[in-house]
Amino acid sequence: MLKFALLGVSLSMIGFLYxxxxxxxVPDRVIALDAMGINLIAIVALASxxxxxxxxxxxxxxxxxxxxxxxxxxxxFLEKGEIIEDDRNR
Amino acid sequence: xxxxxxxxxxLFLLMGVFLFxxxxxxxxxxxxxxxxxxxxxxxxxxGIMFILIGTLLYFYYEHGHFDFxxxxxxxxxxxxxxxxxxxIMRSAYHTGVKMWDRSVQDDLKKTR
Numbered sequence: 001m002l003k004f005a006l007l008g009v010s011l012s013m014i015g016f017l018y019x020x021x022x023x024x025x026v027p028d029r030v031i032a033l034d035a036m037g038i039n040l041i042a043i044v045a046l047a048s049x050x051x052x053x054x055x056x057x058x059x060x061x062x063x064x065x066x067x068x069x070x071x072x073x074x075x076x077f078l079e080k081g082e083i084i085e086d087d088r089n090r
Numbered sequence: 091x092x093x094x095x096x097x098x099x100x101l102f103l104l105m106g107v108f109l110f111x112x113x114x115x116x117x118x119x120x121x122x123x124x125x126x127x128x129x130x131x132x133x134x135x136x137g138i139m140f141i142l143i144g145t146l147l148y149f150y151y152e153h154g155h156f157d158f159x160x161x162x163x164x165x166x167x168x169x170x171x172x173x174x175x176x177x178i179m180r181s182a183y184h185t186g187v188k189m190w191d192r193s194v195q196d197d198l199k200k201t202r
Contacts, residue, residue, distance in 0.1 A: 001100055008107035015114030019126070027182035028123050034174055035117065035130040038138050039110065041167070045145040045160075046103070054149055057159040060142070064167050071174040079181040 006046050013039050030074045037067025092151050099147035106140030109133045122190040123182050131175030138167055 016039060020032035041063050048056040073083050116129025146160045183198060 001104070005103050005107045008111055012110040012114035015118050016130075019117050025123055025182070025187045027178055027185070027187055028126060030178050031123070031127050031130050031175075032117065034171075034178070035113065035134050038134045038167070038171065041163070042106065042110065042138055042141045045141050049103075049145060049148050052152070054153070054155075054157055057157060057163070060163045061159060061166065064163055064170070068170040068174050072177055075174075075177040075181040078178075079184050 002046060002050050006043070006050070009039060009042050009046065013043070026078060030071060030078075033074075034067060034071045037063060037070070041067075095147055095151040099144045099151065102140045102144035102147065106137045106144060109137030109140060113137060122193070123187050124179060124189060124193075127175055127179050127182075131172060135167065135171040138171075139164060142167075 013036060016032045016036045020029050020036065023029045023032060041060050044056050044059050044063065048054060077083050110133075113129055113133040116133065117126050120126045120129055142160055142164045146157060146164075149155065149157050149160070189196065
């Protein structure tokens with residue numbers, strides 16, 4: 001059962017990778033990258049069940065935080081052209 | 091009791107994988123960036139909820155400890171993933187990505 005679950009998650013990862021490479025606009029690619037981050041969390045959770053250890057569960061939290069911050073940074077860069085602004089009146 | 095929790099955990103994992111497959115199908119097939127975000131953001135979030143709940147139940151019945159890191163991850167992803175989807179859609183609209191030519195309604199156009 002777990003092997004099938006890992007296979008399904010990997011197949012959906014391939015689907016996201018297709019959109020990441022082909023995607024006609026930049027937000028398409030960012031959406032695919034965000035979904036791949038979520039997908040990677042699922043793979044880590046399933047792998048920690050397969051190896052029967054709870055040592056990887058911090059990695060889930062870290063991947064979630066990094067994926068969210070990456071998407072927010074991409075969104076702000078696309079909209080304003082810079083990520084960390086010095087000027088406060090904008 | 092253990093068998094019930096085990097079956098429940100397997101069921102949650104399989105439902106999560108099914109939702110991930112639905113999400114990948116949507117992100118390949120749907121026509122423009124807004125509908126694709128609809129597929130990627132919503133069903134991926136629900137899929138990761140199911141998979142993490144399955145993981146939580148697995149570690150509960152197998153090792154007998156209720157792992158709070160997974161609960162923390164569930165809460166965090168449940169809060170942040172729709173926000174990330176909304177932000178990237180907002181930047182896509184403001185940078186002028188075209189909608190699908192058969193979409194009928196654009197409520198943000200009059201606020202520009």
